[in-house]
Amino acid sequence: MLWNMDFVDKNCVDLDRFIVDALTPSDAHLDAFRHRIDGLIEFLKNKTALKIRRVVKGGSLERGTSLKGRTNSEVILFLDDFRSVQDMKAKMSEILAKIERRIKSMENVRNIERRDSTQSITLQVLVEGSWFCVRINPSYDILAYQSDFGLNVYSNDNATNLELREYCSTAINEHRLNLIxxxxxxxxxxxxxxxxxxxxxxxxxxxxxxxxxxxxxxxxxxxxxxxxxxxxxxxxxxxxxxxxxxxxxxxxxxxxxxxxxxxxxxxxxxxxxxxxxxxxxxxxxxxxxxxxxxxxxxxxxxxxxxxxxxxxxxxxxxxxxxxxx
CATH class of the missing domain: 1.10.1410.20 (2'-5'-oligoadenylate synthetase 1, domain 2)
Structure with a gap:
């Protein structure tokens, strides 16, 4: 028996039109969200004293797969504060605490949460009157020193340690973005x-x-x-x-x-x-x-x-x- 899986209106006959009309955010909204993220990145560069090597912006906002009203963003901060993956593991809690303290002084942000288990800070930012999720991930730029794609990143000793491998995973989110x-x-x-x-x-x-x-x-x-x-x-x-x-x-x-x-x-x-x-x-x-x-x-x-x-x-x-x- 069907359980009324009406994921589209029962009168819908054109899924392409449904996606455009009901699921796709407007260009104006996406531009406003990107502007908000750019402001967040400038704040982090100017107020945290972190040695930011480069920044990668991701999430559904940059992949181009966001749903209307549910756009999310990821900001990966590649830091020269980290000298290796092991060093990143040792310093991560301190770096997250530093970012968390500074973000709490920002306007139009809420629900700031430090997540040591995922090496991230999550928060919500106000965009055009609505709140949207952002995740900030500090990372060691392993691909700057070992540029092999995908699995080969794990061909060294990092692959033998599951916890260190999880730290490496954030560093290759850029490849995930570039795939989609x-x-x-x-x-x-x-x-x-x-x-x-x-x-x-x-x-x-x-x-x-x-x-x-x-x-x-x-x-x-x-x-x-x-x-x-x-x-x-x-x-x-x-x-x-x-x-x-x-x-x-x-x-x-x-x-x-x-x-x-x-x-x-x-x-x-x-x-x-x-x-x-x-x-x-x-x-x-x-x-x-x-x-x-x-x-x-x-x-x-x-x-x-x-x-x-x-x-x-x-x-x-x-x-x-x-x-x-």
Whole structure:
């Protein structure tokens, strides 16, 4: 029995128009948000005494996948305060505390939270009368000294220490941004639609939210397997993504043969015995499903499979042929 998975209005017949009208932020809003982020960065440069080597701006704002009313931003501060990954680990708490103290003196910010577990400061900033989430991540610029793409960043001793590897992960967020940002607009619109679907089931049902980057990676996988066409049929794309998610606990996205930049020999050495599996295409040492792969959370993927199956049975997708279903 269907459980009324009306992620779009029942009268909707054009998903492209729905995405443009209901899901896509205006250019004016995005420009205002970027201006706000630029002001935040200048504040950090002038008020924290940090040795900022360079700044990378990310989040859905820069990837081009944000939903209306839910745009978020990430600011990565590459600091010369850190001399190595180990040094970054030793100094991170002090650096986060310094940033937190200074941000508390800013106007039009709220909900400032230091998160040592993720080496970040999260906060909300006021943009055009509404509050939006921003995450600030200080990092050591490991790619400035070891420019190898993706998995090869972990070919040194850092790979043997899971905690240090997590510190390295922030440093390659720039590659994650560069993977998504250049994609065709229609691919990013499909990502918007799946984000909307994800939020819809979270609001209607007691399930955890899939991370934005996990969703975007699954969409990217489906699109690449289908031939990477620029002219994306949104309905067929949505059907394909839902077909992938119906696999539930058998989901297996390993990226073999997808990216020349990733050393296939190194990739084969990585052991991920547990399904479901969605490897980070930039960091194939990381199974992005792991946070919900243990204990009772195994049921999560069964629920996702059920919701995806029901979605494909909705009138707007029922008679649609997926790309690779």
């Amino acid at each position: 940002k250049p994609l065709p607009d229609k691919v990013k619109n499909l990502m918007r639609l799946v984000h909307h679907w994800n939020l819809h089931i979270c609001e209607r049902h007691d399930v955890a939210k899939l991370s934005d980057y996990l969703i975007e990676s699954i969409v990217l996988w489906c699109w690449k397997r289908a031939g990477s066409n620029v002219d994306v049929d949104i309905s067929r794309g949505m059907k394909t993504v839902m077909c992938e998610l119906t696999k539930g606990n058998d989901l297996n996205i390993d990226w073999h043969g997808m990216f020349e930049e990733v050393d296939s020999n190194c990739l084969r050495k990585q052991k991920h015995p547990e399904l479901p599996l969605v490897l980070d295409p930039v960091d194939p040492t990381m199974n992005m499903c792991e946070p919900v792969n243990s204990g009772q959370n195994k049921q999560f993927w069964q629920k996702i499979s059920h919701y995806a199956t029901d979605t494909n049975n909705q009138p707007i997708l029922r008679n649609v042929a997926g790309w690779i279903c």
